[in-house]
Amino acid sequence: MTHHDRSDVARAVASLLRWLKHHPTPTPEPIYLLVTLKRAPVRRFEHSLRLPRSPFPSxxxxxxxxxxxxxxxxxxxxxxxxxxxxxxxxxxxxxxxxxxxxxxxxxxxxxxxxxxxxxxxxxxxxxxxxxxRRVELRVERGTCRAVRVGHAGMAQEEAVENVVAAVEAAAACVPRKWRNVRALHVKAPESIALPLYSSHGTGDDGKAEEAKRNGLAVKEQGILKKRKKISSAGCD
Known part of the structure; x- marks a missing residue:
């Protein structure tokens, strides 16, 4: 990864897995990579990302x-x-x-x-x-989308490998590549969004306030599921 250290991903994933362990569910909760762009593509964007391991528990x-x-x-x-x-x-x-x-x-x-x-x-x-092992990154409107990259039952290193691969693939395929990436976060459906990367001069505070106002809508591979409002960084 060229824009931040792998250790940043490892710390965020470890924290998220600890949170998931203390909030168990009947089936393993999904883990998402949130990709926030500086500018939305002019046309609908869709790209397949190949992960080292399946992000599905079954x-x-x-x-x-x-x-x-x-x-x-x-x-x-x-x-x-x-x-x-x-x-x-x-x-x-x-x-x-x-x-x-x-x-x-x-x-x-x-x-x-x-x-x-x-x-x-x-x-x-x-x-x-x-x-x-393949997931879809789609941007139809707005500047933020979620991609499923793992689940709560994964070992930490497995989840880290998937997140790193998804980050590299996503940044390589979005229009204008890293220049258009505003921020990257990792989260579960009901957890806060943990930061992985923010572009120079971009902090999390503004995004957190925006998330408080607007709430979070997670679109995972074509399925739009409304989520309750969160108090951390979210999507446009």
Whole structure:
């Protein structure tokens, strides 16, 4: 990383994981990288970021006819799960057998956590694992977006590796690259945002006050979920 030390990421991730440990949930909470730009792109921006490890705590397969030998790291889900895909997707990445029809609107609602798979392909499991390591950075309006980079069940070093990789990839692909990056933070849905980087002359205080006024809306891979107002740095 060229604009700040890896130790900054390690400290922030360690603090966040400690907080998550003291605020347990039934399923591991996601960890986000918040990317705040100085200037919003003129056109809609979208880029795929490849992480060293999957940021999802699990991979599930929805199929009426799953393979006789399902890989140990992929769990079966009944076809009835298609009736509530966003809820099922919150548990991790969901693979859906191409032979099943996803109810209208459900696939769009959980776009990046629902991956169609062809079980006739002998390499479907490898393709699924590769898909689990990819997340989307999208900027449609405004200057801040959240990218899922880990979960509460990850080891600290694993989470650090993912955050570092996401930071480097995000800064390399946004318009004007690092010159357009105002700030980077790491957070869980209900935690405060912990700073990783701010551009020269940019502090966190102004962003914190803005977050108090506006609250935080986290958009994770196409799913817009309103969150309660927070008292720390947030998004435009």
């Amino acid at each position: 991979i599930s397969l929805v199929s009426d006819r799953p393979p006789a030998e399902l890989p140990d790291d992929i769990d079966p889900l009944p076809s009835s799960a298609l009736g509530s895909l966003p809820a099922a997707a919150r548990r991790g990445l969901v693979l859906v057998d191409r032979r099943l029809r996803v109810p209208s609107g459900k696939k769009a609602a959980a776009k990046d956590r629902v991956v169609p798979v062809d079980l006739a392909d002998t390499a479907w499991a490898e393709s699924a694992r590769e898909a689990a």
